[in-house]
Amino acid sequence: MEEKRNPIAIIVTRFGDIKVELYPKEAPNTVNCFISLAKKGLFDHRKIRRIAPGFVLQPSYSDFEDERCAISLDGEYRNNGFPNDIPFERGTVAMGGEGNVASGSCFFITLTDEAGKRLDGGYAAFGKVIEGWEVVEQIIALPTEKVDIGIPGVDVNEPIEPEYMEKVIVETWGVEYDEPVILG
Numbered sequence: 001m002e003e004k005r006n007p008i009a010i011i012v013t014r015f016g017d018i019k020v021e022l023y024p025k026e027a028p029n030t031v032n033c034f035i036s037l038a039k040k041g042l043f044d045h046r047k048i049r050r051i052a053p054g055f056v057l058q059p060s061y062s063d064f065e066d067e068r069c070a071i072s073l074d075g076e077y078r079n080n081g082f083p084n085d086i087p088f089e090r091g092t093v094a095m096g097g098e099g100n101v102a103s104g105s106c107f108f109i110t111l112t113d114e115a116g117k118r119l120d121g122g123y124a125a126f127g128k129v130i131e132g133w134e135v136v137e138q139i140i141a142l143p144t145e146k147v148d149i150g151i152p153g154v155d156v157n158e159p160i161e162p163e164y165m166e167k168v169i170v171e172t173w174g175v176e177y178d179e180p181v182i183l184g
Contacts, residue, residue, distance in 0.1 A: 071104025
């Protein structure tokens with residue numbers, strides 16, 4: 001029997017593609033939400049909002065700019081009692097959030113193993129960059145400016161010249177993924 005392949009997300013930018021392997025076994029609802037939003041085109045033409053050198057590249061703050069993306073999920077991470085063992089290291093892709101709630105749309109890419117140690121267990125890891133790290137490096141090298149997004153304690157460095165995720169495509173190898181279970 002052929003083993004089921006993990007879905008592959010392709011984040012298309014002007015610098016090239018970033019390919020991310022998604023892990024539905026380890027974070028099923030988070031992956032379902034990511035795939036659902038990508039299929040609906042809700043990551044397409046989104047401004048890259050946060051570059052924190054040595055920490056994270058956060059391509060999406062979509063829930064702050066589009067109410068269709070303002071989705072809260074039960075956090076699929078260890079600090080919330082969920083057995084997610086995806087290692088947090090350079091290239092790990094996870095959802096932002098706070099407490100036991102994860103965002104359904106504000107995902108980030110961990111830039112260093114050291115940053116991963118700070119994030120481990122407290123965020124819903126759901127994938128890993130498998131190709132296109134040079135694209136990540138080009139994006140994080142862009143000149144940035146601090147932007148106030150209205151969340152105390154959250155520093156956001158946004159590219160001075162707007163940079164976009166042009167499109168996010170997910171190859172599911174013919175497998176249908178459920179709509180996510182969202183919190184009220």
